[in-house]
Each structure stands twice: as structure tokens, then as C-alpha cells.
Amino acid sequence: MNIKRDQDIASQQLIQDAVPLVLSYPKVPLTVDCVIFGFEENKLKVLLIKSDLKIYKNKLSLLGDFVKDNEDLDDAAYRILKERTGMNNVFLDQVRVFGKPDRHPGGRVITIAYCSLLNIQHHALNIHDHELDWYNYHAIKDLAFDHKEIMEYCHGWLQKNIQEHPLGFNLLPDKFSLRELQNLYEAILGVTLDRRNFRKKFASMDLLIDINEYEQDVSHRPGKLYKFNFEKYEKGKRKWVGIDF
Amino acid sequence: MNIKRDQDIASQQLIQDAVPLVLSYPKVPLTVDCVIFGFEENKLKVLLIKSDLKIYKNKLSLLGDFVKDNEDLDDAAYRILKERTGMNNVFLDQVRVFGKPDRHPGGRVITIAYCSLLNIQHHALNIHDHELDWYNYHAIKDLAFDHKEIMEYCHGWLQKNIQEHPLGFNLLPDKFSLRELQNLYEAILGVTLDRRNFRKKFASMDLLIDINEYEQDVSHRPGKLYKFNFEKYEKGKRKWVGIDF
DNA sequence: GCAAAAGTGTTGTCCTTACACCCATGC
DNA sequence: GCATGGGTGTAAGGACAACACTTTTGC
Numbered sequence: 001m002n003i004k005r006d007q008d009i010a011s012q013q014l015i016q017d018a019v020p021l022v023l024s025y026p027k028v029p030l031t032v033d034c035v036i037f038g039f040e041e042n043k044l045k046v047l048l049i050k051s052d053l054k055i056y057k058n059k060l061s062l063l064g065d066f067v068k069d070n071e072d073l074d075d076a077a078y079r080i081l082k083e084r085t086g087m088n089n090v091f092l093d094q095v096r097v098f099g100k101p102d103r104h105p106g107g108r109v110i111t112i113a114y115c116s117l118l119n120i121q122h123h124a125l126n127i128h129d130h131e132l133d134w135y136n137y138h139a140i141k142d143l144a145f146d147h148k149e150i151m152e153y154c155h156g157w158l159q160k161n162i163q164e165h166p167l168g169f170n171l172l173p174d175k176f177s178l179r180e181l182q183n184l185y186e187a188i189l190g191v192t193l194d195r196r197n198f199r200k201k202f203a204s205m206d207l208l209i210d211i212n213e214y215e216q217d218v219s220h221r222p223g224k225l226y227k228f229n230f231e232k233y234e235k236g237k238r239k240w241v242g243i244d245f
Numbered sequence: 246m247n248i249k250r251d252q253d254i255a256s257q258q259l260i261q262d263a264v265p266l267v268l269s270y271p272k273v274p275l276t277v278d279c280v281i282f283g284f285e286e287n288k289l290k291v292l293l294i295k296s297d298l299k300i301y302k303n304k305l306s307l308l309g310d311f312v313k314d315n316e317d318l319d320d321a322a323y324r325i326l327k328e329r330t331g332m333n334n335v336f337l338d339q340v341r342v343f344g345k346p347d348r349h350p351g352g353r354v355i356t357i358a359y360c361s362l363l364n365i366q367h368h369a370l371n372i373h374d375h376e377l378d379w380y381n382y383h384a385i386k387d388l389a390f391d392h393k394e395i396m397e398y399c400h401g402w403l404q405k406n407i408q409e410h411p412l413g414f415n416l417l418p419d420k421f422s423l424r425e426l427q428n429l430y431e432a433i434l435g436v437t438l439d440r441r442n443f444r445k446k447f448a449s450m451d452l453l454i455d456i457n458e459y460e461q462d463v464s465h466r467p468g469k470l471y472k473f474n475f476e477k478y479e480k481g482k483r484k485w486v487g488i489d490f
Numbered sequence: 491g492c493a494a495a496a497g498t499g500t501t502g503t504c505c506t507t508a509c510a511c512c513c514a515t516g517c
Numbered sequence: 518g519c520a521t522g523g524g525t526g527t528a529a530g531g532a533c534a535a536c537a538c539t540t541t542t543g544c
Binding site: 015016017018019020021022023025026027028029030031052053054055066067068069070071072073094096097099100101104105106107108109110112163164165166185189191201202205233240241242243244245 | 260261262263264265266267268270271272273274275276297298299300311312313314315316317318339341342344345346349350351352353354355357408409410411430434436446447450478485486487488489490
Binding site: 194196201218220 | 532533535536541543
């Protein structure tokens with residue numbers, strides 16, 4: 001008992017200078033904004049909602065909210081996803097902080113951009129309050145705040161990362177055809193790819209599981225369906241060394 | 246006059262809902278921490294300083310400071326560099342936010358990690374207050390706060406980025422030998438590279454300017470010195486497309 | 491049978507890797 | 518003349534890019 005109490009007192013003394021130090025720092029409001037990508041009808045989509053603010057009336061914005069007291073940053077981003085889409089277990093990663101002093105009309109607000117990838121089919125968007133909906137990435141003209149800049153930065157991040165990591169599978173149904181996979185890459189990267197080379201590439205990686213099922217209800221020869229072999233990928237991660245610029 | 250005044254009133258009305266919204270947000274102290282890498286005697290170094298806090302006495306920490314009211318985030322990072330090293334025009338990039346609620350003993354503090362690369366020779370470290378000095382990256386055991394984690398994250402960031410962009414030249418003198426360049430890559434990546442292939446690689450890139458000077462005061466055949474052709478690099482940037490994971 | 495997309499192989503080029511000997515300098 | 522690191526070439530293998538025809542299905 002006494003030992004415990006002594007330890008408490010000792011640690012109180014140790015942090016006695018830390019608390020006033022932190023109290024002396026300026027404080028700013030902190031938010032999280034999620035750039036949530038989806039893929040449907042061969043189009044890259046982003047989940048957006050109408051802004052509440054008068055100055056941005058009729059403009060759309062990213063899904064965001066302030067970070068609560070003592071809430072972890074990643075938790076805040078997952079909370080927003082959960083509140084807006086009802087989904088857990090969604091891919092999400094911190095991308096960058098945006099903190100220009102004038103980026104918010106109500107005063108200084110720092111925001112942390114998160115990029116999220118989700119499978120539209122797995123999640124029926126029930127709530128459409130404030131015009132919450134999926135919008136075609138390439139058709140979005142402008143957004144509230146600096147959200148267009150944030151969205152474009154996250155798109156660049158996605159373009160880079162989808163080439164180095166198997167992120168794309170988060171946007172597809174469990175079962176997908178090679179054509180869908182290629183369409184996804186083409187939509188995100190804004191290029192067209194050679195079909196044979198694309199298929200060869202994925203065949204040689206040996207990370208797709210042939211489930212012996214075929215597309216249904218297509219008016220042409222149906223394609224085979226595959227699943228992604230997440231386990232094998234996790235085991236085989238390699239460290240790449242090379243110099244290329 | 247009246248038109249201007251009407252506009253002012255109109256814009257006041259437009260932001261009238263934005264200001265109370267922002268005022269309603271929780272506020273947190275925000276700091277910037279710089280992981281400043283240098284390279285000397287074929288060793289990767291980091292600039293560290295003794296922590297002020299009692300709880301961390303005898304521990305080293307990164308160079309950091311709070312972000313001032315209305316100070317841009319990048320500006321804050323440059324300010325810290327300038328105050329501590331006297332240097333401007335140094336490579337610096339935002340890497341990630343660290344915001345675990347308990348990462349600071351004095352209460353919640355969010356910090357933005359910046360990675361900076363600087364040429365130790367260009368900057369004589371005059372001030373050594375609080376044991377401000379260069380420390381060997383690989384010999385650092387532990388640091389105050391979560392700074393070890395931040396430092397290691399930035400090292401990973403550097404490893405990745407030095408392979409894709411010519412960042413390494415920020416750590417070298419204007420004139421350098423191929424051996425120094427290779428030592429730099431080996432120190433950062435923690436690998437050994439084949440000398441002939443390394444030289445061929447850089448020769449084929451054609452981004453090194455042969456300045457027809459040689460090393461001095463070495464006890465062996467002196468190596469040629471080169472400069473990096475920043476202009477040519479800037480012009481020739483290409484967009485890479487490929488799938489590799 | 492026609493439209494629409496699936497599926498499939500080869501070749502040339504380039505990049506990467508592995509590897510061993512002679513050269514210039516200081517001492 | 519010896520120790521130290523500088524400087525160089527080649528051959529094999531693997532990855533990537535370009536390119537055209539046959540197959541299956543729905544209508």
C-alpha cells in the first residue's frame with residue numbers, strides 16, 4: 001500500500017513540470033476528414049455529403065467530424081465510417097494533415113485526412129440525409145472547404161499505393177472477374193492496360209484463387225471469378241531494394 | 246463604398262454559423278517534431294536534444310515545438326529547423342501525425358512528424374545547449390515520449406523515398422564521390438550493394454555531373470567527384486505505372 | 491450468325507544480377 | 518613494393534511491352 005502510494009507521489013512529482021508545460025501550449029480544433037472511395041459500374045466513386053454551412057450551401061463535402069477529447073485519431077476516423085456507412089472492418093489509412101490557417105471559414109481548424117476503401121455492394125447506403133451519396137470521382141467539380149485538394153491528394157496516394165499493395169481488392173466484391181479487376185486499375189490510374197499482360201501479371205503473382213464459378217447474366221461469354229488470397233500475400237511480403245528515379 | 250460594405254455584411258452573415266461551430270469543437274495542443282537526418286563518417290545521424298522534463302531526465306528527444314496561433318504547419322517545422330540549426334533551404338517533408346491520447350505525460354498533445362535531411366558539413370553546429378548534437382541512428386536506444394517510434398517511422402519513410410526520389414543528395418556535400426553516395430545508400434537501407442552495378446545504375450541515369458575533380462588527402466587512388474544534376478532531374482520526371490506487390 | 495467480351499503465347503528489348511581483374515595513389 | 522580502394526565489362530536470367538486469333542455465350 002505505502003509502496004504504491006509512494007510511487008504515485010513520485011510519479012506525480014515527475015510529471016509536475018509536464019502538465020503546466022502542456023497547458024501553456026496554444027490549442028486548436030482538430031478534425032478528421034475521410035475520403036471514402038468506392039467502385040461501381042466501372043467508375044471510381046467518392047462518398048460525399050452536403051455541407052451544413054451557409055457559405056457552402058449547395059456544395060458537397062467529405063465526411064468529417066471533430067476528434068473527441070482523448071479519442072485516438074484512427075478511432076475517430078473509424079467512428080465516422082461506422083456512423084455514416086454502418087461498416088466496420090474497412091480499409092482505412094492516415095494520409096496527411098491539412099492545416100492552412102484559413103482553410104475553414106469559422107476559424108483555424110486542423111484536419112487529418114484519412115483514405116478509406118470500401119465495397120459498395122457490401123453496404124447498402126440506407127441513409128441519404130443531406131444528400132449523402134456516391135459521386136463519380138472524375139465528375140466532381142468543386143467541394144466545400146479545401147476538400148477538393150484533400151480528395152485529389154488522397155487520389156494520388158491511392159494511385160501510388162494500389163501499385164505497390166493489393167488495396168484494390170477492398171473495393172471489389174469477394175468474387176470478381178479479371179475484367180473487373182482490370183477496370184478498377186484503369187479507373188484509378190487513368191490509363192488503359194493490355195489485357196493479356198495484365199492477366200499474365202496476376203497469374204504469375206499466384207495470389208488469385210480460382211473458385212470455379214462464372215459470371216451470371218452477361219450477354220457474352222462469362223468470365224471466371226476469383227478471390228484474392230490474403231493469407232498467401234501476408235506470408236510472402238518481401239522487402240524491395242532498388243533505385244529508380 | 247456601400248457595395249463593399251454590403252459585401253462585408255453578406256459575408257459576415259454567411260460565416261455566422263461557421264464561427265460558433267468551430268468554437269464548439271474540442272481543442273488540443275499541437276506540436277511539430279522534426280526528425281533531422283545527417284550523414285557523416287559513413288554513418289546515418291539524427292539531431293537530438295536533451296529533454297527538459299524531469300520524467301525524461303537523461304533522455305534525448307527530437308527537436309520539436311508547439312505550433313503557434315495561425316502559423317502554417319510547414320512554417321512551424323521550418324522555424325524549428327532555423328532556430329536550432331540556423332539553416333534555411335533544407336529538405337523537409339511532412340510524414341505523419343502521432344496522436345495517441347497518452348503519448349505526452351503532461352496531457353494530450355498531437356504532434357506532426359516532419360522528416361528533414363541536411364548536410365552536416367554545410368552547417369557547423371555552434372550551439373550545443375542541452376546536449377544538442379548528432380547521434381548515430383543505429384546506436385540510439387530509447388528516446389523521450391514516443392520519439393523512438395516517430396524516428397523509426399521516419400526512417401522507414403526515408404528508406405522508401407530514397408529509392409524513388411533523389412533525396413540522398415540533400416545529405417551529401419555538393420561534390421561527392423560515388424563511394425560516398427553508395428555508403429549513404431548502404432547506411433540508410435542497411436544493405437550492401439554491388440559496387441559495379443551501383444555505378445552502372447547511376448551512370449545510366451545520367452544525372453551526375455562529372456566536374457573533373459578528385460578526392461584529396463586519401464591514402465589510395467582518389468575518386469572522381471560529381472554534382473547532382475537537379476535541373477535535368479526536374480525536367481525528366483516521369484510517371485511510373487506498374488503493379489508490384 | 492452476329493455481337494461482345496473471354497481467353498491465350500511468342501518475341502524482342504531492357505533491366506538486373508553476379509562476378510574478377512587491372513589501376514592510381516600514399517606510405 | 519605493398520596496401521587500399523578506384524575503376525571497368527560481360528553474360529545469363531527475368532520482367533515487361535507489343536501484338537492477333539480463337540472461343541463461348543446471349544440474342
